[in-house]
Amino acid sequence: MLEKLLSGEKKLAVIGMGYVGLPIALEFAKDINVVGFDINETLINNLRLGVDTKNESSKTDFINKKIQFTNEETDLKNIGVFIVTVPTPVTNLKSPDLRPLKLASKTIGERLEKNSIIIYESTVYPGCTEEDCLPILMENTELEYLQDFNIAYSPERINPGDKIHTLTNTIKVVSADTPSCLKKVSDLYKHIIKAGVHEAANIKVAEASKIIENTQRDLNIALMNELSIIFDLLNINTNDVIEAASTKWNFLKFYPGLVGGHCIGVDPYYLTYKAETLGYKPEIILAGRKVNDNLSKHIVKRILNHFKNENKTIGKTKILILGVTFKENVSDIRNSKVIEVIHELKNYNIQVEIYDPLVDVTQLSDTYNLSTINSINKNYDAIIAAVKHDEFLSFTNEYFLTISNPKAILIDIKSIYLGFEGMTYWSL
Ligand SMILES: NC(=O)c1ccc[n+]([C@@H]2O[C@H](COP(=O)([O-])OP(=O)(O)OC[C@H]3O[C@@H](n4cnc5c(N)ncnc54)[C@H](O)[C@@H]3O)[C@@H](O)[C@H]2O)c1
Incomplete structure (x- = not known):
């Protein structure tokens, strides 16, 4: 997959251009064609001008990047890898609000092409990727899961405001539904993460690992x-x-x-x-x-x-x-x-x-x-x-x-x- 992305045969789409999505998209866009997709039109207009209103990325970070910012689903064409970085908040009753994740899964399902990989990065509970997101992808595509597309999970560890622990110098946990998909996802992230990757035993383990990082900190x-x-x-x-x-x-x-x-x-x-x-x-x-x-x-x-x-x-x-x-x-x-x-x-x-x-x-x-x-x-x-x-x-x-x-x-x-x-x- 990495070769196809590097050769320009396929593109990589990042869904959700927030604190997590934008830095990842810009990092991959150094040598891969990236589509940065977000439903927020104002945000997309700013990003097109090279303006990150969150001040995490500077104007120079946008220079010489192979990236198209868009809020048009029709631009999600010829995508080999989707990376999902939409928010996962809680409701007023403190239970998971999966609406952004479900909507993003629907959008992707409708645009899926053969041999693509969908990597979820949003923080979720163990089981969410396979039990909540995958069924939505399957409902919205004619393609066959595992035969035509695969899913993966790689929790995000970015720490906004922190200039020492950055996206590329922090080990990234990766997981996928099959060994061959895991290899592709590992190779993909190793391309940008200098610190390397940790291959988790399976998707649930990777989801749980992220959740306990923050739960442990909360409790301490x-x-x-x-x-x-x-x-x-x-x-x-x-x-x-x-x-x-x-x-x-x-x-x-x-x-x-x-x-x-x-x-x-x-x-x-x-x-x-x-x-x-x-x-x-x-x-x-x-x-x-x-x-x-x-x-x-x-x-x-x-x-x-x-x-x-x-x-x-x-x-x-x-x-x-x-x-x-x-x-x-x-x-x-x-x-x-x-x-x-x-x-x-x-x-x-x-x-x-x-x-x-x-x-x-x-x-x-x-x-x-x-x-x-x-x-x-x-x-x-x-x-x-x-x-x-x-x-x-x-x-x-x-x-x-x-x-x-x-x-x-x-x-x-x-x-x-x-x-x-x-x-x-x-x-x-
Ligand atoms: N910010 C952090 O420090 C951090 C660190 C690690 C993990 N995370 C996790 O990463 C995920 C994203 O967090 P964030 O801080 O980047 O959120 P964010 O709110 O900054 O960005 C999310 C973006 O997704 C967009 N979006 C919402 N629904 C969409 C959809 N259906 N399609 C396309 N775009 C959509 C929003 O408009 C927004 O711009 C969350 O699960 C969060 O818990 C965040």
Whole structure:
């Protein structure tokens, strides 16, 4: 298959041009004809101009690439490999929302040509590719599964905002329905992934491997969050405790924090959903989710207590929020827990000002009806350092003091400003 793609006999299509799909498409497009397909027309128009509004790819990343961006299904012609990178969110009831995945499978099924491979990369529960996606492909094509086309699964490990662990220097897990398809998929990814591939035993194993990467991280952070609530009652600093404990060779260094975004706070629900369909109700995984989901309330409670102790009239206070994205150095606000903190504070009529040089302001306003300030003001009663954007790392003790009212508090969620002096300091 790789030869056919390299010779131009066949094209590779990436379905879903988001955080995951665009970098993969651009990487393959260095020497393979790629069709970058997305249902979002505005996004496609921007990509045609070489603009990634998520700021993960720069203008130069688009130069000299053999790529056609399109929202027209009719452009999905002569495709040898489809890579599916559509979102897999959860519903309000925290169960998997497979609608994008199912729609993408239908689109592909209708366009399938002989000898093609469909590789799913979206994060799903074990079994989803074969039990939920494959039947849709089969329903929408005259072609025979295994005789005319194959399926594969390769979880995505890209970490937006991370310049160290990149798409090409991180080992990629691959799996497929037959040994010969696995060989083709391995060869394909080895072509772009310098770190190489890991061939998983089967598709379900590969799906499970991705889900547990994020579930493990969610639980480890949940433990630290719970510990930080306990240590707060004990009046000791969690960071100090972690530093001391981590001198033991087998202590794992995780830190407390808000768990937002579309992966760590979402993926565990895919696993718990699947477990429940099999008659098992997970306890630890859901307990971790609950702790992490309640952390924003804990933070707000801490601020309100400070205001009460300092005899400040809560409705007359002003708070600066430094960072509103779901993690550092990205513009992404999906499921950002900082938003929950903000909404909770606003419920108390507190004046909240958000400063975030990276956030997509249109998305923030459209999705959450919130706006940002262009420059930081003064007279804050609390500063919440919520996200560890690089730009915030240079803020000094003195600077915070000049922008704060007397008896203010610095809430340092990510422990950026450890050792801070001059006003009340609190970190998780
Ligand atoms: N972003 C990450 O850091 C990351 C990392 C690893 C895995 N993942 C997983 O990868 C998948 C994609 O995540 P993402 O962050 O890139 O999502 P995203 O929202 O950034 O991008 C998905 C894109 O798919 C498009 N889309 C939706 N339905 C479509 C359809 N039927 N046909 C064509 N396009 C369609 C959307 O318009 C959107 O542009 C998810 O399963 C996610 O869990 C994400």
